[in-house]
Amino acid sequence: MSTIDDVIALAAAHGLDLLPESADVNEAGLDYRVVMADDTEGRRWVLRVPRRADVSAGMAAEARVLDLVAPALAAGGIAVPDWQVRGPDLVAYPALPGSPGLTLPGGEPEWHMDPADPGYAERLGRLLARLHSITPERAGAAGVEVRTPAQVRRSWAEDIARVREEFTVAPALAGAWQDWLEDDTCWPPATVMTHGEIYPAHVLFDGDGTITGVLDWTTARVDDPARDLAAQYGAAGEEMLRAAVSAYGEAGGRVHPGLVAQARHLWDASPIGHALYALTTRDDADLAAAAAALDPGA
Incomplete structure (x- = not known):
């Protein structure tokens, strides 16, 4: 994805209606390009776009980890990402x-x-x-x-x-x-x-x-x-x-x-x-x- 608009369009294809003018991009990650944007109700979302095919291949393993650790850490008041979009081209979750x-x-x-x-x-x-x-x-x-x-x-x-x-x-x-x-x-x-x-x-x-x-x-x-x-x-x-x-x-x-x-x-x-x-x-x-x-x- 070359522009923020491309990422917003990708999110829309997965059912998320996000506002392009609210978006910020973080290019620092080695594995993912990260964009944060608001939906039409003001809720902030985190969008992770994999940079390489090997990153996409590993996403299922990370999803299993999140499902395992979420309840253990929640008992201590600590949140982990709740992946509401889990696709090979995009992960999206409400900002923590x-x-x-x-x-x-x-x-x-x-x-x-x-x-x-x-x-x-x-x-x-x-x-x-x-x-x-x-x-x-x-x-x-x-x-x-x-x-x-x-x-x-x-x-x-x-x-x-x-x-x-x-x-x-x-x-x-x-x-x-x-x-x-x-x-x-x-x-x-x-x-x-x-x-x-x-x-x-x-x-x-x-x-x-x-x-x-x-x-x-x-x-x-x-x-x-x-x-x-x-x-x-x-x-x-x-x-x-x-x-x-x-x-x-x-x-x-x-x-x-x-x-x-x-x-x-x-x-x-x-x-x-x-x-x-x-x-x-x-x-x-x-x-x-x-x-x-x-x-x-x-």
């Missing part, structure tokens, strides 16, 4: 209450909250304890992808091997990855239902800082609990990571001895994910950015 803690106008980060706020760390920990309480058995029964601890570790090893085959990786970085793969203390003894990209751009807040909703469940699955804590380390450092883990444990989350270290490792492994994304898109700019991150001295 609250505003994101981070936006990227023009590609530059603009913070609307303080990620180093101890109050946020506590709320994040409680949110994750609630999400992670969904058992792998329930997730599997709902058709959500389930990875065992052994599969999580093996998947990282395979991803690292693929990146090293496709790119030049600085020896120090490659060595750090190998040490991490071999360190038994970091890897989780159990896996849990995770979001996968839970950071302030995907978290909604009210005016008091209360978390009201969580967006973008594209990468959600049963996996390493640390994947939902890594961004807290990246945004706010180890002290606030430990604060979130403390609140997580107090709220019933299972804290294994290597959880904090694993969250740090996962954040430091971000270039692996960027490289895999570049291999998916095969875009020259994406490939160049991934190569630079993997071998900064080249």
Whole structure:
């Protein structure tokens, strides 16, 4: 879709009567183009248009995740998208209450909250304890992808091997990855239902800082609990990571001895994910950015 009018027309084909003059577009997402617009009764809608065929193919899996997590998080006053339009060319749902803690106008980060706020760390920990309480058995029964601890570790090893085959990786970085793969203390003894990209751009807040909703469940699955804590380390450092883990444990989350270290490792492994994304898109700019991150001295 090349224009907002095209997206509004697509919504109309799915039965939504939206006002073009009310529309705003967000181009920052890697997988979806997002447009927000009002209907004729003043209700705000979120329209997600997939950018690639592989994104469309994954939408059914995300829908199953939303159906699973919605009641668990609603019990804690936290909303997730209610997809009222579910098509291969468009997802649409009523806008959730609250505003994101981070936006990227023009590609530059603009913070609307303080990620180093101890109050946020506590709320994040409680949110994750609630999400992670969904058992792998329930997730599997709902058709959500389930990875065992052994599969999580093996998947990282395979991803690292693929990146090293496709790119030049600085020896120090490659060595750090190998040490991490071999360190038994970091890897989780159990896996849990995770979001996968839970950071302030995907978290909604009210005016008091209360978390009201969580967006973008594209990468959600049963996996390493640390994947939902890594961004807290990246945004706010180890002290606030430990604060979130403390609140997580107090709220019933299972804290294994290597959880904090694993969250740090996962954040430091971000270039692996960027490289895999570049291999998916095969875009020259994406490939160049991934190569630079993997071998900064080249």
